[in-house]
Amino acid sequence: MNELPEDLGRAFRELDAWAARRAERVDPERVAARVLERLKVEPARRELTFPIRFGFPLAPRWMAVAAAALLVVVGGGVTARILHLGGRDAAVPVPVVAAGLDSLSQQQLERVLRVAGEVKPVAVQSAGVSSAGTWDDLSEQQLRAVLQAVQQVQGETL
Amino acid sequence: MGAPATAVVSDGDLIAQYLAGDEQAATELVRRHTAALARFLAVQGAPDDELEDVVQDSFVKAFRGLRSFRGGARFRTWLLAIGANVLKDRRRLWRKRVVVELSPDLPDRSADPAGEAEAGWTAARLAEEIGKLPRLQRGVFVLRAQQGVEYGEIAKGLGISEGSARVHFHHAVKRLKERVQ
Numbered sequence: 001m002n003e004l005p006e007d008l009g010r011a012f013r014e015l016d017a018w019a020a021r022r023a024e025r026v027d028p029e030r031v032a033a034r035v036l037e038r039l040k041v042e043p044a045r046r047e048l049t050f051p052i053r054f055g056f057p058l059a060p061r062w063m064a065v066a067a068a069a070l071l072v073v074v075g076g077g078v079t080a081r082i083l084h085l086g087g088r089d090a091a092v093p094v095p096v097v098a099a100g101l102d103s104l105s106q107q108q109l110e111r112v113l114r115v116a117g118e119v120k121p122v123a124v125q126s127a128g129v130s131s132a133g134t135w136d137d138l139s140e141q142q143l144r145a146v147l148q149a150v151q152q153v154q155g156e157t158l
Numbered sequence: 159m160g161a162p163a164t165a166v167v168s169d170g171d172l173i174a175q176y177l178a179g180d181e182q183a184a185t186e187l188v189r190r191h192t193a194a195l196a197r198f199l200a201v202q203g204a205p206d207d208e209l210e211d212v213v214q215d216s217f218v219k220a221f222r223g224l225r226s227f228r229g230g231a232r233f234r235t236w237l238l239a240i241g242a243n244v245l246k247d248r249r250r251l252w253r254k255r256v257v258v259e260l261s262p263d264l265p266d267r268s269a270d271p272a273g274e275a276e277a278g279w280t281a282a283r284l285a286e287e288i289g290k291l292p293r294l295q296r297g298v299f300v301l302r303a304q305q306g307v308e309y310g311e312i313a314k315g316l317g318i319s320e321g322s323a324r325v326h327f328h329h330a331v332k333r334l335k336e337r338v339q
Contacts, residue, residue, distance in 0.1 A: 004303060007280075008335050014281035016201055016304055023196035026210045032188035035217045036181055042218075
């Protein structure tokens with residue numbers, strides 16, 4: 001195509017011709033038969049979509065992260081309940097995780113999930129977190145401090 | 159009177175027929191778009207021995223998501239966008255492998271062996287560099303350069319603005335030109 005500089009265009013045409021020859025080896029009839037078979041045999045997962053902007057199925061990785069975030073919400077509630085039932089004075093109630101996680105990157109969220117999955121019902125007093133608020137009230141720095149404290153405490157109890 | 163024109167059923171009609179339970183319509187969609195999809199994936203470095211699997215996965219995902227296909231983009235553009243996502247997921251598994259396998263059957267230009275060697279090398283190098291482009295740059299570049307898709311259509315298929323599609327294409331070309339030469 002003439003939008004490409006001459007050298008790049010020539011190399012691309014060469015590469016595309018090679019790709020076309022490889023594509024010819026893919027038999028549409030065989031693909032169709034296998035696709036139809038898979039649609040019948042494999043359990044149908046509900047494909048989530050961004051309905052307006054994207055219109056194509058979400059990557060499974062995002063679905064996994066979303067599901068994990070839900071687990072954190074539920075797990076946070078359960079953990080808070082366990083801490084309260086334990087009746088420890090030193091225990092700071094762990095609030096339910098909600099919208100405060102929005103500001104975290106995917107990597108940060110995954111770190112939170114890893115830590116949260118390993119949390120034991122012990123005090124996190126050393127983090128200096130107010131027991132009155134929710135995660136929404138915490139800055140990113142405070143949240144990091146909580147996580148570090150959880151990890152520290154966990155390390156001490158092992 | 160000439161021979162009666164064969165009515166070509168549109169992709170939209172085939173989709174509607176498939177959703178109504180007609181498997182033949184799905185088969186026809188696969189027949190129509192397999193070559194383009196395979197070529198689209200091959201030029202981005204899908205290994206030879208897994209190319210058909212990636213094509214299959216893309217169609218399976220597309221058919222399962224058909225109810226959400228709103229016709230903003232053409233079916234083929236939408237399918238290629240799904241193919242690009244499937245390839246991206248597979249690419250994670252291939253990281254420790256050589257992604258681009260150099261083909262022994264690049265065109266024979268015996269009249270100009272030096273030129274052939276150079277052209278073959280550049281094409282192979284280009285394939286490698288296309289594989290290293292950021293996902294959107296790669297998608298836009300191949301949709302435009304290989305499939306000849308208009309920027310507006312690319313934008314709909316990839317869920318970006320038309321201006322953004324142009325910028326991605328520009329950056330891809332610039333980067334490839336620098337790396338390949």
